[in-house]
Amino acid sequence: SYELTQPLSVSVALGQTARITCGGNNIGTKGVHWYQQKPGQAPVLVIYRNSNRPSGIPERFSGSNSGNTATLTINRAQAGDEADYYCQVWDSSTVFGGGTKLTVL
Amino acid sequence: QLVESGGGVVQPGRSLRLSCAASGFTFSSYAMHWVRQAPGKGLEWVALISHDGSNKYYAESVKGRFTISRDTSKNTLYLQMNSLRPDDTAVYYCARVRLFYYGMDLWGQGTTVTISS
Numbered sequence: 001s002y003e004l005t006q007p008l009s010v011s012v013a014l015g016q017t018a019r020i021t022c023g024g025n026n027i028g029t030k031g032v033h034w035y036q037q038k039p040g041q042a043p044v045l046v047i048y049r050n051s052n053r054p055s056g057i058p059e060r061f062s063g064s065n066s067g068n069t070a071t072l073t074i075n076r077a078q079a080g081d082e083a084d085y086y087c088q089v090w091d092s093s094t095v096f097g098g099g100t101k102l103t104v105l
Numbered sequence: 106q107l108v109e110s111g112g113g114v115v116q117p118g119r120s121l122r123l124s125c126a127a128s129g130f131t132f133s134s135y136a137m138h139w140v141r142q143a144p145g146k147g148l149e150w151v152a153l154i155s156h157d158g159s160n161k162y163y164a165e166s167v168k169g170r171f172t173i174s175r176d177t178s179k180n181t182l183y184l185q186m187n188s189l190r191p192d193d194t195a196v197y198y199c200a201r202v203r204l205f206y207y208g209m210d211l212w213g214q215g216t217t218v219t220i221s222s
Contacts, residue, residue: 043200048208
């Protein structure tokens with residue numbers, strides 16, 4: 001079965017740029033979605049199909065996907081961006097990455 | 106919105122049926138997922154049903170024990186869970202998706218299932 005690999009944690013200074021990666025075999029050929037989950041809340045879709053932002057998601061959130069790595073980029077990180085982030089693909093079944101805890105310092 | 110219900114505490118080996126009531130959108134136009142999250146763990150996909158119920162997919166961990174279904178007349182998604190095990194303990198979320206390869210753009214608040222003797 002297809003596997004997605006994310007770093008357990010990423011730290012970023014307030015106002016700087018955070019990058020969260022999602023690795024998978026030829027993931028660049030797939031559509032990658034990203035979810036943000038804050039403690040005690042349901043996940044929220046922040047990027048769909050690699051680089052598209054749903055309505056209501058700030059422009060500070062962007063995504064890219066090439067080769068074996070997809071990346072979620074958060075510009076001008078804010079305290080409110082602290083959360084767990086999950087990547088997900090459809091590969092004849094649905095697969096989630098293990099999740100990355102983003103800490104804003 | 107999506108509102109899950111039916112969670113609770115049950116003994117290993119017993120059954121439970123979860124429901125997910127949809128409102129505010131055309132339920133029959135969307136495929137639906139069940140996703141779960143064990144305490145302190147990440148998201149785990151459980152099952153997917155097509156918009157018309159004709160196609161169903163399951164994670165290996167639940168195949169043969171869980172059944173996903175939907176009733177368009179009631180705008181409700183279901184998850185029948187049989188032969189429950191302690192490792193099925195989790196918060197269960199339902200989520201909608203426009204097409205299989207699209208992102209899940211609407212989630213419920215979750216319902217908690219605890220399997221314990």
